Structures are given as structure tokens and as C-alpha cells.
Amino acid sequence: MQRIIQINIAQRVIPIEEDAYMILRDYISSLERQFVNEDGREEIIQDIEYRIAELFNIRLNGGAPAIDRADVGKVMETLGHASDLGGSPVQNLPVRYETKKQQYYSGNNVNQKRRLYRNPYEKILGGVCGGIASYFDIDPVIVRLIVAVCVLVGGVGLLAYIIAWIAIPLARTPQELSYMQGGEPLNFHDIARNMSNELQDLKKRGEDMSKELRDFFSKKK
Amino acid sequence: MAMNIENTASQMRKGLLELCILGIIQREKEAYPSDILEQLKKAQLVVLEGTLYPLLTRLKNAGMLDYRWAESNSGPPRKYYSLTQGGVLFYTQLRNSWEELSYAVNHLTSTI
Numbered sequence: 001m002q003r004i005i006q007i008n009i010a011q012r013v014i015p016i017e018e019d020a021y022m023i024l025r026d027y028i029s030s031l032e033r034q035f036v037n038e039d040g041r042e043e044i045i046q047d048i049e050y051r052i053a054e055l056f057n058i059r060l061n062g063g064a065p066a067i068d069r070a071d072v073g074k075v076m077e078t079l080g081h082a083s084d085l086g087g088s089p090v091q092n093l094p095v096r097y098e099t100k101k102q103q104y105y106s107g108n109n110v111n112q113k114r115r116l117y118r119n120p121y122e123k124i125l126g127g128v129c130g131g132i133a134s135y136f137d138i139d140p141v142i143v144r145l146i147v148a149v150c151v152l153v154g155g156v157g158l159l160a161y162i163i164a165w166i167a168i169p170l171a172r173t174p175q176e177l178s179y180m181q182g183g184e185p186l187n188f189h190d191i192a193r194n195m196s197n198e199l200q201d202l203k204k205r206g207e208d209m210s211k212e213l214r215d216f217f218s219k220k221k
Numbered sequence: 222m223a224m225n226i227e228n229t230a231s232q233m234r235k236g237l238l239e240l241c242i243l244g245i246i247q248r249e250k251e252a253y254p255s256d257i258l259e260q261l262k263k264a265q266l267v268v269l270e271g272t273l274y275p276l277l278t279r280l281k282n283a284g285m286l287d288y289r290w291a292e293s294n295s296g297p298p299r300k301y302y303s304l305t306q307g308g309v310l311f312y313t314q315l316r317n318s319w320e321e322l323s324y325a326v327n328h329l330t331s332t333i
Contacts, residue, residue, distance in 0.1 A: 011297040031271075040278040047254060047274040050297070054255060057296065080269030 004066045010046075010053035015066040022175055024052075024072045027082075034082035048079065115179040116198055117171035126165040134180050135194075167205040234268060239276060240319055241266060243312040246286070246302055253291075253299040277302060285311050 002017040007024075016024065031048060035041045055075050056067050064071070079085075114135060122130025122140050129147055133140035150157030171180045245260045246252045252260075254277065258270055280286045285308035290298045304312060 035275060038275060038278070039282050043281075044274045044278045047277065047300070048271060050300075051254065051270060051274070053297070078270050080271035084269055085271040085275065 002066075002068070009056075010050040012053045012057065014053065014056050014060070016056075016072075017066055017068045019173070020067055020069045020072045022178070023069060024067075024075075026178060027072070027076055030082035031085070034085060051079065113179075114181070114194075115176075116168055117176055117180040118165070118168050119180060120170055120172070126161075127170060128161055128164045128168060131168060131171070131180065163206050163209065164202070167202065167209065234266065235272065237319070238266075238268060238272065239280070240312075240315045242273070242276060242280070243285070243304065243308065243315065246304055247309070247312055251301045251303045253301050255299075257302075280308070284308070 002019065004015050004017055005021055006013050006015055007021060008014075028045065028049070032041070032045055035044050038044060052075055055078065056071065059067060059071050116135045117131050118127035119130030119134050119140075120127055122133065124130075124144070129143040130140045133143040136143075147157055147161060151161065169176070171177045241261065241264075242257060245257050249256070249260075254273060257277075258273060261268060261273075277286065281288065281302070284305055286302050287305050287308075288300045288302045291301050293299050
């Protein structure tokens with residue numbers, strides 16, 4: 001079941017399912033990013049939105065009550081993904097970054113901050129390693145190896161993993177999936193900074209959790 | 222070392238798209254984007270629709286194209302593009318380049 005919202009696009013009001021809207025919004029953002037240096041960027045985006053509205057209208061006239069994910073997907077295939085559209089006619093061969101990285105959710109919004117979630121598509125136990133791997137854009141296998149080594153060597157890793165499993169939310173909605181993967185892939189400085197931020201965050205969540213546990217057990221007595 | 226035919230073909234198409242778009246507008250005197258897409262499809266020139274819009278805007282900003290808004294009875298207003306004087310000149314020159322090029326290529330790739 002999907003909630004339906006209305007969007008105003010190209011002077012038309014169009015009903016669209018909520019998750020389809022989010023995909024569409026991220027697609028348009030990716031186009032804005034693609035054309036950021038173009039003279040007349042707004043005009044290009046406006047023309048594209050007109051075309052999108054036109055395609056949607058055809059769909060609605062064909063009997064659909066609202067636009068869904070499949071419709072948005074088809075429109076994106078027809079129009080083309082942002083990375084295929086940019087540049088002057090003579091340019092370097094397009095680098096398909098997307099094919100190197102598993103995309104669980106298409107459309108990357110640079111303005112979004114990337115967030116740490118457990119990855120539902122990349123999980124063996126709880127998706128903790130998958131989520132961490134997604135956050136840093138590295139192979140989940142490597143993350144798992146590191147965690148496995150930590151657990152075997154000290155046993156401390158096990159507790160950390162369990163805390164992480166409980167504290168880090170599972171990415172469920174498309175919005176969460178996009179946060180999980182979205183934004184710029186991180187570079188070294190970002191990683192270092194984000195790492196200390198996330199560690200502090202984790203520490204706080206761990207402290208909150210142990211406080212709750214303490215309260216729970218003291219009540220039990 | 223695999224050569225990707227799709228990439229090469231796509232580069233060829235991208236290079237000629239400008240000429241084709243100008244040709245359509247020249248022929249129709251006035252055309253709006255969906256119409257241009259229709260014509261391209263009819264002539265079986267395969268392009269991602271999205272490549273059209275930045276090209277149109279670039280041509281307009283370079284003074285090759287002009288447009289006017291026209292009310293449409295089946296929905297929101299449409300942008301009708303037309304060639305400017307400079308656009309006609311540019312188109313003629315592009316067309317000549319293409320004729321020369323296709324003559325050369327046909328010759329060089331024929332089995333004569």
C-alpha cells in the first residue's frame with residue numbers, strides 16, 4: 001500500500017506514489033548537479049520537467065490512478081541518467097561509476113549527508129558489516145574480515161557488533177536506502193572526520209543503552 | 222582490449238545530433254521538443270531524450286535558436302524553437318561539413 005501525494009510539475013498537478021516521488025526528486029537533483037556548470041541550467045531542467053510531465057500524463061491517460069516507481073523508472077530510462085547526459089558532444093568516453101558499485105537505490109543526491117544504516121541487501125547476520133561497507137564505499141567482505149578478526153582476537157569485537165546491531169537502524173524505506181548510499185562517496189578527510197563523529201555517536205548510543213539496561217535491571221530488583 | 226561499439230556509435234550520434242536537430246527545425250520552420258523527439262524516432266536516430274534539452278539550450282544561448290511560448294489546448298504551453306539568421310548560416314555550414322565527411326567515409330569504406 002502506498003501513500004499518494006500530488007506534485008506540481010510543469011504547471012500540472014500530478015498524483016504520484018510517495019516512494020516514486022522520492023526517486024523522482026533524487027533524479028531531478030542528479031540532473032541539477034549534472035548541469036551545474038551549464039549556462040541556462042534552469043531552462044534545461046525546466047524543459048526536462050515538461051517532458052517528464054508529458055510522459056506522466058500519457059501514463060495517467062492510459063488508466064493509471066497515480067504514477068508509481070515503475071513509471072518513474074521508465075521515464076529515467078527514456079530520458080537517460082544524469083551521467084549520460086552531460087558534456088559537449090565530443091568528450092571522454094562516459095565512465096560508468098554505477099556499474100562498479102552495487103546500486104540498491106538509484107539516484108544520488110550530493111546535498112544529502114550520508115548516514116550509517118544496516119544494509120538489508122548485504123547482510124549475513126544483521127547487515128552491520130554491509131551497512132558500514134556501504135557508508136565507506138568499500139567491499140563488505142573486507143569489513144567482515146576485519147570484524148571477524150577483531151572478534152577472534154579479543155572478543156571485544158563481539159560486544160561492539162551486538163551493540164552496533166541494536167543501535168544502528170535497518171534501512172527500510174527508499175529514503176533511508178538513499179541516505180545509506182547517497183551523497184558524495186567519501187574521501188580520506190571525510191572518512192576521518194565522519195569516523196570520529198560516528199564513534200562519538202555510537203559511544204553515546206551505547207551509553208544510553210547501558211543506562212536503560214541498568215534502569216531496567218534495577219527496577220526488576 | 223575490447224572496443225565498445227556502443228560507445229563509439231554513441232559518440233558518432235552525439236556529434237551529429239546538433240545537425241539533425243537544426244535540420245528538423247529548419248524543415249518544420251518551428252518545432253517544439255517533443256515534436257523534435259518524434260521526428261528523430263521516425264528517422265530511427267536512437268538518442269536518449271535527455272540529450273536533447275541541454276543541446277537546445279546551448280544552441281539558443283549561442284544565438285542559433287530562438288523560441289516562443291505557445292498556448293496548447295492539450296495541456297501547458299509549449300516552447301516552439303526556430304532558427305535565427307545565424308542559425309541558418311550555422312546549419313548550412315554544418316550540412317556542408319557533413320556532406321564532405323560522408324562522401325569521404327563512404328568512399329573509404331566502400332568495397333571499390
